Amino acid sequence: RRKRVQQLRAFSKWKWHVDEVFVKVNGKRHYLWRAVDHEGEVLEAVVTKRRNKAAALKFLRKLMKRHGCAEEIVTDRFASYKAALRDLGALEKQQTGRWLNNRVENSHLPFRRLERAMQRFRRMRSLQKFAFVHSSVYNHFNQERSLASRDTYKLTRTAALAEWRELGAG
Structure with missing residues (x-):
């Protein structure tokens, strides 16, 4: 698994x-910042109380510390991203566009489904733990069905399930 993760990280810089x-925690609005690579793999998820430049900086620094610096960073037109990327010296790597960020917008959907099933969160820490665990489980089983043949998809899904069972048994 470690080898597979290292290979994924090598290509997640593109x-x-x-x-x-927005996520409600005990009735109050919090923000879940998420980064997804070009294949839909969730790279990072951070929960903050505010949605400003400081929160964007915290998130981007954590992301870059773990994964290096990307060649392109696609965002929406939220001004805090521009300000944070200017501070980090990566403003020229930012891309904004009307439908460019659909990859990450669609990655919120499985998270929202599970959030609804859990009937919301009571604490910010439990939200952060859930987001971290959910993203690693999602990454493990997400096989990009549209990009692989049926036989390849079945093989990779079976391998992922066997690896998951092995991790659960140990």
Whole structure:
């Protein structure tokens, strides 16, 4: 698994899609910042109380510390991204466009489904833990069905399930 993750990280520097989503924690609005690579793999998820330049900087620094610097960073037109990327010296790597960020917008959907099933969150820490665990499980089983033949898809899905069972048994 470690080898597979290292291979994924080697290619995750090409293009990142970054977005934030509103999440209610105990009745108060919090923000879940998420980064997804060009293949839909969730790279990072950070929960903050505010949606400003400082929060965007915190998120982008954590992302870059773990994964290096991307060649392109696709964002929406939220001004805090521009300000944070200017501080990091990566403003020329930012891309904004009307439908460019659909990759990360669609990656919010499985998270929202599970959030609804859990009947919301009570604490910010539990939201952060859930987002972290959900993204690693999602990455493990997400096989990009549209890009592979049926036989290849079945093989990779079976391998992922066997690896998951092995991890659960140990």
